[in-house]
Amino acid sequence: MEKERPMYVNVETVQHDFCVSRAKAYQIIRQLNEQLKEQHPKAIIVAGRVNRIWYEEVCLLNTGVN
Numbered sequence: 001m002e003k004e005r006p007m008y009v010n011v012e013t014v015q016h017d018f019c020v021s022r023a024k025a026y027q028i029i030r031q032l033n034e035q036l037k038e039q040h041p042k043a044i045i046v047a048g049r050v051n052r053i054w055y056e057e058v059c060l061l062n063t064g065v066n
Protein backbone atom coordinates (compact mmCIF):
# COMPACT_ATOMS: atom_id res chain seq x y z
CA MET A 1 0.00 0.00 0.00
CA GLU A 2 1.33 3.43 -0.96
CA LYS A 3 2.17 5.86 1.85
CA GLU A 4 -0.11 8.90 1.84
CA ARG A 5 1.63 12.25 1.40
CA PRO A 6 0.89 14.94 4.00
CA MET A 7 -1.46 17.76 3.06
CA TYR A 8 1.09 20.41 4.06
CA VAL A 9 4.76 20.90 3.19
CA ASN A 10 7.03 21.65 6.15
CA VAL A 11 10.15 23.79 6.45
CA GLU A 12 12.53 20.87 5.90
CA THR A 13 11.01 20.16 2.49
CA VAL A 14 11.32 23.81 1.44
CA GLN A 15 14.92 23.89 2.68
CA HIS A 16 15.75 20.81 0.64
CA ASP A 17 13.96 21.90 -2.54
CA PHE A 18 15.43 25.42 -2.58
CA CYS A 19 18.79 24.67 -0.87
CA VAL A 20 18.28 27.53 1.59
CA SER A 21 18.63 28.13 5.32
CA ARG A 22 15.82 27.41 7.75
CA ALA A 23 15.09 31.14 8.17
CA LYS A 24 14.85 31.65 4.40
CA ALA A 25 12.60 28.59 4.08
CA TYR A 26 10.19 30.08 6.63
CA GLN A 27 10.26 33.35 4.69
CA ILE A 28 9.32 31.45 1.50
CA ILE A 29 6.49 29.68 3.35
CA ARG A 30 5.11 33.02 4.61
CA GLN A 31 5.24 34.47 1.10
CA LEU A 32 3.49 31.44 -0.40
CA ASN A 33 0.80 31.54 2.28
CA GLU A 34 0.19 35.25 1.61
CA GLN A 35 -0.19 34.55 -2.11
CA LEU A 36 -2.53 31.65 -1.42
CA LYS A 37 -4.70 33.78 0.87
CA GLU A 38 -4.88 36.56 -1.76
CA GLN A 39 -5.98 34.20 -4.52
CA HIS A 40 -8.14 31.94 -2.33
CA PRO A 41 -9.49 33.94 0.64
CA LYS A 42 -11.29 30.94 2.15
CA ALA A 43 -8.17 28.76 2.18
CA ILE A 44 -7.01 27.42 5.53
CA ILE A 45 -3.52 28.67 6.33
CA VAL A 46 -1.28 26.82 8.80
CA ALA A 47 1.64 28.86 10.17
CA GLY A 48 5.02 27.33 9.31
CA ARG A 49 3.58 25.07 6.62
CA VAL A 50 2.22 25.51 3.12
CA ASN A 51 -0.50 23.59 1.33
CA ARG A 52 1.16 20.83 -0.76
CA ILE A 53 -0.97 21.36 -3.88
CA TRP A 54 -0.29 25.11 -3.85
CA TYR A 55 3.41 24.54 -3.21
CA GLU A 56 3.80 22.09 -6.06
CA GLU A 57 1.77 24.25 -8.43
CA VAL A 58 3.64 27.47 -7.71
CA CYS A 59 7.17 26.27 -6.99
CA LEU A 60 7.86 22.92 -8.53
CA LEU A 61 5.76 22.76 -11.64
CA ASN A 62 6.78 26.22 -12.82
CA THR A 63 10.48 25.29 -12.69
CA GLY A 64 10.08 22.31 -15.00
CA VAL A 65 10.80 19.74 -12.27
CA ASN A 66 8.91 16.50 -12.90
